[in-house]
Amino acid sequence: MILRLHTRPEIGRLVEDLPGKVTLPGDPVFEQNRRVLFDPDGCVPAALVRGASPADISRVIGFARQHGFDLAIRGGGHSSAGHGTVDGGIVIDLRDLDDVAVDEPTSTVWVGGGATVRAVLKALEPHGLVVGFGDSGDVGVGGIVSGGGIGYLSRLHGATIDSVLAAEVVLADGRFVMAGPDSEPDLFWAIRGGGGNFGVITRIQFQARPLPAFTGGMLVLPGTAETIAAFVAAAQTAPEALSAIAMVMPAPPAPFIPEAYKDKLVLFAMMAFAGPDDAAAAALAPFRALGPVFDAVKPGPLLSLYDGPGGEPPGMPETRTFFVDRISKDAARTIVGFLTESDSAMRMVQIRVLGGAVNRVPSGDTAYAHRDAQIMMFLANFYSDPADRSKRSKWVDDLMSALRQEHEGAYVNFLGDEGPARTRSAYPGPTWDRLRRIKRQYDPENVFRRNQNIPPASA
Ligand SMILES: Cc1cc2nc3c(=O)[nH]c(=O)nc-3n(C[C@H](O)[C@H](O)[C@H](O)COP(=O)(O)OP(=O)(O)OC[C@H]3O[C@@H](n4cnc5c(N)ncnc54)[C@H](O)[C@@H]3O)c2cc1C
Known part of the structure; x- marks a missing residue:
């Protein structure tokens, strides 16, 4: 090259x-x-x-x-x-800023701004502690915190930012400050969801939580409209200790997929339950009643959900993210129709039911403000040949339009390079206005602009 x-x-x-x-x-x-x-x-x-x-x-x-x-x-x-x-x-x-220091008596942990999710979970595990992150061990902690952090324990413990106690930030003018509830409170508010606009986070302190027992793993179900709608309904009524990340997609060429499902659509779900085995079995029963094609959900360490590096993506993705309140059978049929018709090597619809602790935080408390959102959607359609990019982009746009309901927001950490209007949709009005004012205070020249950019408010 x-x-x-x-x-x-x-x-x-x-x-x-x-x-x-x-x-x-x-x-x-x-x-x-x-x-x-x-x-x-x-x-x-x-x-x-x-x-x-x-x-x-x-x-x-x-x-x-x-x-x-x-x-x-x-x-x-x-x-x-x-x-x-x-x-x-x-x-x-920041990859080498990866120190993780656990303080067991206070169940807190200081983490370098470039540490990965996996490194933090590994350091916490021997202490029986956990912080809720997303579904990838390779994601950087500073990056996930910058957007919010929605993952396996969100319904129980909130978004990742809801466990942040303080952060050390290097600012655009070169100063480094400690941001917390009593020190630089506006900055502390803005870095918890404001998308990397306010400075370089070099260290973060989290409140960890005990995780005495965990059940989790992969559940594969037939990717039919009925199953998709029933799965989402079950996830919405499940106990808060259960979070699920569901992906509807063509069955991957894996040995655990039965021959009859080869090239068919499947609902590929990662299930996570924090709590005793019997409670886990009860919480999982409605999902198992949907007739799994493959069931690897079992008691074990949360870290087992992060096994192995993520591997190479199957090309470049065109992606869209948005929120919905429900997935009706009609909506599920639309998902199945779009996935069936696309000829790309890899396409998927990811569905994350929110609720629980994520939604109990008042909208104004952090820069991730979509605390009313019920379901986070993420669409991806991959291309290898740049000539296919516009086709993949149209697919995600059309599917988003077909599924969208009343909620107009987006999750900043799942946005691609989609332009200022989509960045704007990551923040409701008062949040956006406050972020712009804080941007003017801490980064008036927009030094930190290689991100989902929040322009400084004009004087
Ligand atoms: C495979 C995969 C799985 C994912 N799963 C989830 C998930 O389950 N839940 C979820 O919420 N998100 C998830 N994400 C999204 C992820 O949280 C964001 O893409 C995040 O920005 C990645 O952070 P990074 O540090 O790895 O990325 P980078 O590309 O290194 O950084 C992205 C941006 O984050 C900011 N940033 C990163 N570190 C710092 C820092 N220390 N200080 C200031 N700004 C910083 C910068 O603006 C930077 O441009 C996933 C992404 C992928 C690709």
């Missing part, structure tokens, strides 16, 4: 300033280090900075401002919009 090189002589000064921490195009490790999971624009940064302390990060920010470089903040590299990298700019790669 031929890299487009963005050599600017000033970069030499950054290399001198941060010895051993800056990698440039042409360096042996540059190609490997620049990779993020999704990079629709094939970005080639001018420099990658890795292993930087908060003081180093402050210097990089100052350098980028002085010389007019765009900045990207990279944690786990899982942004579906490719925001963890930037063409011709400087990437602050």
Whole structure:
């Protein structure tokens, strides 16, 4: 592959300033280090900075401002919009800020801003503690917190941000501050859902919770309209200790899929129940009554749901996210129809029933404000040939239009590169206005703009 090189002589000064921490195009490790999971624009940064302390990060920010470089903040590299990298700019790669320090007496944990979800859960497990994250162990903790964090324990313990106690943030002007309820409270509010707009989070403190017993794993059901609607209804009436992430998609070519379901649609669900085995069995009974094709749900560690690295995605996704209140049989038929008609190698409709603790937090308490939303939807249709991109984009747009109900919001962490109107829809009116005012206070020049961008309010 031929890299487009963005050599600017000033970069030499950054290399001198941060010895051993800056990698440039042409360096042996540059190609490997620049990779993020999704990079629709094939970005080639001018420099990658890795292993930087908060003081180093402050210097990089100052350098980028002085010389007019765009900045990207990279944690786990899982942004579906490719925001963890930037063409011709400087990437602050936080992967090495991965310390995890558990304080058992207070059940709290300090986590480096570049640690992965898996690293945090692994460190907590021997203490019988947990923080609720999403469904991928490879996602960065700073990234998931920046958007909210919806996953396996959300109905029981709330979004990931609902467990955040404090965070250390390097600001656009180079200062680093501690944000918490009593220190920089506006910043503390904004970083919990404001999408990476306010600074670089270098450390986060979470309140962990006990997890004495857990049952979870994969449940595969036939992907019929009746089963989809019944599954969602069961998930909406399930105890809060149960969260499920359901994906309707063509059956993957896996040994556990019976021959009769090969190439057919299946509902592929990850089930999670926090609590004793007998209560888990009772909570799972309505789902098992739907006639699983494969059932691997069993008592065991939560970490087993994060086994193995995520692997290479099957191409580049066109994605859409939105909220609905219910999935009727008609809506389920629409899902089945769209999935059946598409000719892409991989397409899926993901359904996450919310409710419980996520919805009990008042909307104004954090920048993730869609606390009334009942079901989070995520559509993905993959392409390998760029010529197919518009077809895949039309598919997700059309399906979103067909399924959309009254709720007009979107979840910022599931947005792709969809333009300012979609970013705006991640935040209800008062939240958006407050975020813009706080952006003006902490980042008036919009230094942190490689994200779902919130422009500073005008003076
Ligand atoms: C396979 C997969 C599964 C997912 N599952 C879930 C899920 O179950 N639940 C859920 O809620 N989300 C989920 N997500 C979405 C994920 O939370 C977001 O994409 C998140 O932004 C990824 O963070 P990252 O650090 O890995 O990504 P990066 O690409 O490294 O970063 C993305 C953006 O986050 C911001 N950011 C990252 N770290 C920091 C930091 N330390 N300080 C300031 N800003 C920062 C920056 O704006 C950056 O551009 C999933 C994504 C993928 C690809």
